[in-house]
């Protein structure tokens with residue numbers, strides 16, 4: 086069942102996961118984009134450098150006098166026009182058959198859409214060379230050379246080089262502009278691809294987050310349900326003695342005057358119910374403290390041989406009253422020590438022994454056996470009682486679980502004895518198990534690590 090707070094928390098968790106992933110993915114996407122931009126830019130700069138150098142090496146030998154342009158220049162550069170005449174809007178490739186610029190550079194400059202001009206030392210344009218494969222930028226206009234964008238908003242990369250005559254006299258300047266159109270277009274598509282990938286990854290992440298949040302909340306939901314169940318069971322168990330108490334008191338009030346014997350009986354009944362109530366509250370408190378691990382540890386070596394003998398001695402009277410034979414069988418040659426809280430271990434074993442006595446018919450036998458393995462002390466509480474059905478064996482360690490509720494209550498049981506025993510065993514790094522056969526008897530086996538093992 087999905088309760089509202091859990092549903093809300095699941096949404097929140099999934100939202101947080103997705104938010105964090107969105108941030109990480111965006112950062113990654115942005116970094117990848119910046120890397121691609123950087124690589125493109127470096128490549129473009131390299132290309133620009135080689136094109137400019139090649140153009141410079143082509144032009145410079147033909148520059149005899151500073152500021153004076155030889156007519157031979159038109160044989161050297163593709164699409165060159167002298168600005169003394171008005172330059173055509175476009176210089177097609179076919180016109181540039183005789184140019185001497187390296188073929189490789191030439192293909193680069195046609196690919197990259199270049200524009201070049203030569204200026205004398207007073208910055209007066211003398212020649213213009215355009216190599217545009219596609220569109221024609223306004224590179225005949227002075228304004229074009231003054232900014233990094235043309236009037237249409239397209240970007241250009243521009244470099245200037247000082248040119249020298251063969252005698253190493255400064256001739257003037259060469260300006261080269263390259264359209265960044267192709268790079269802008271490429272980066273634009275990279276942007277869209279990255280955005281689509283990030284969005285797709287986000288959708289997948291949000292689905293995975295929802296599923297993971299559900300998985301992560303499963304144990305919380307289970308323990309919440311257990312807590313709710315525990316509270317409901319505890320309330321139910323408390324209600325019974327409280328209702329009995331109330332009924333006893335109301336009956337006494339109704340009866341008016343009570344004889345001494347009736348008063349005595351009423352008080353005894355009240356005492357019984359309040360004892361039962363206090364037992365229940367104490368057990369609940371003890372379990373909660375075990376759960377929260379707030380009990381003082383007071384761990385010290387506990388001698389198991391002595392503890393078992395003590396329990397057998399202490400419960401002889403109860404066994405006698407139930408007409409059950411209670412014995413100890415210490416199958417060890419040495420004394421076994423377990424690190425722990427002796428009071429709690431006593432409580433654990435006494436819960437098992439009380440149950441064994443209670444669920445064993447007259448003339449039955451209950452035996453406490455102490456054995457050891459290499460690392461553990463093994464304590465068995467064996468009885469020849471009513472036994473426990475296989476389907477109940479896994480349940481009896483649960484809080485308030487009773488095979489026969491009425492019978493247990495009648496015997497004063499709270500349904501918490503085995504839950505407490507198992508919790509104590511667990512807090513001592515031990516384990517409590519049961520083997521049982523209906524109408525043949527039960528064996529509760531407690532396995533505790535020996536002191537030498539724990540150090």
Ligand code: ADP
Nearest residue numbers: 440441444481487488493498499500501502503
């Ligand atoms: P209770 O207070 O009812 O004894 P426990 O937690 O001690 O509660 O035991 C849970 C249930 O396990 C009991 O109600 C009983 O049905 C079953 N049980 C425990 N010990 C034995 C045993 N030695 N023989 C048969 N049934 C047992």
